Amino acid sequence: MHQLIHPEAALGINHLFERESHEEASFRCPPQMRRSSSKKTGQSNSTSASITFSATDLFRSASSKASSKExxxxxxxxxxxxxxxxxxxxxxxxxxxxxxxxxxxxxxxxxxxxxxxxxxxxxxxxxxxxxxxxxxxxxxxxxxxxxxxxxxxxxxxRPSNFVDFYTYAFRYCLTEEKQKSIDIESICQLLDLVLGPHFRAQVDYFVEYLKIQSDYKVINMDQWMGFYRFCNQISFPDFSNGEIPLPPHLGNVL
CATH class of the missing domain: 1.10.238.10 (EF-hand)
Known part of the structure; x- marks a missing residue:
């Protein structure tokens, strides 16, 4: 495989060859020797390239077989x-x-x-x-x-992963075709499982409210995500940053 030579480098090499041709004009290799040397060099390069390609192919083949076995x-x-x-x-x-x-x-x-x-x-x-x-x-x-x-x-x-996981957890519990909401009992269990380890006080507070209220029979995705925003945005339990607008469905919790 031939590599491209930078133009300035090519000029330098040509100049070197011209100088050597003047200084060493008295020495010339016999034509047969030059052809033989060139032929051997070509064979050597070809053999080297073949070995390189063979090694690469073997590595790829071995990797593919290992991946297949795995x-x-x-x-x-x-x-x-x-x-x-x-x-x-x-x-x-x-x-x-x-x-x-x-x-x-x-x-x-x-x-x-x-x-x-x-x-x-x-x-x-x-x-x-x-x-x-x-x-x-x-x-x-x-x-x-x-x-x-x-x-x-x-x-x-990781924050970006947790939001995706939290969203997935709700969808994973939609077991019926075209189902868009989850019953209160299941939501309480899911909140405890998914958010409990991160926002224990808020989850306990919200679960307690959900169990005693009678206005909501189910929770939809918007409400589910609203509670996550509540946990991240509102200082609990003092609600010191309560100026942040709360989702309407969380109003009764407060």
Whole structure:
């Protein structure tokens, strides 16, 4: 493979060749020797290039095979918990998985795992979702999956990720077609699970209100997001920065 030579460098090389041609005109290689040398050099360069390309191809091939084997192990881990008839990991399979990972199936990290997979149906994991969530962390064993749960806690704590996780948690609980709201009892459990560790006082306050009030039977997405904004914007419990406009549905809480 020939490299492009900068014009100034080319002029310098030509000048050097011209000077050498005057100073060393008395010495010339026999034509046959020059052709032979050129031929050998070409063969050497060709051989070197072939070796380089061969090494690259071997590396790519080895990497591809390793990746394929790894994905095969990830798939095998999925099928060890999947229901044979449905081809999915169902609620029973998830409980078995949780038992093997030594975590409760109601642990928020299981919800985080569903978020990582972008699982669409509550209590079920498809093979595609499983691959989506576990390919990047390369989790092909239960022990590696346990480490993924620990890493997910850190990942979700990032502000941008937490908002996405918080939004996903609500949508994940919409189990019926065209469902847009969630009953109060489920919302109280979800608030405690998702927001409780971060805003314990506010969550306890809001849950207590939801349980005794009679105006609301369900909570929609706007209300769900409104409570998150309330936790982030309002000083609690003194409400010292109460000049910040509150979502209308939170008015009764105060």
């Amino acid at each position: 994905m095969e192990r990830i798939d095998n881990l999925f099928y060890s918990y999947a229901n044979r008839s449905s081809g999915m990991i169902d609620p029973e399979g998830i409980e078995t998985l949780c038992s093997d990972m030594e975590v409760d199936h109601t642990d928020v990290r299981i919800l985080m795992l569903a978020w990582k997979m972008r699982a669409e149906k509550q209590g079920y994991f498809t093979l595609e979702e499983w691959r989506r969530g576990l390919k990047s962390p390369r989790a092909d064993t239960v022990n590696k999956l346990k480490k993924v749960l620990l890493d997910l806690e850190k990942e979700v704590k």
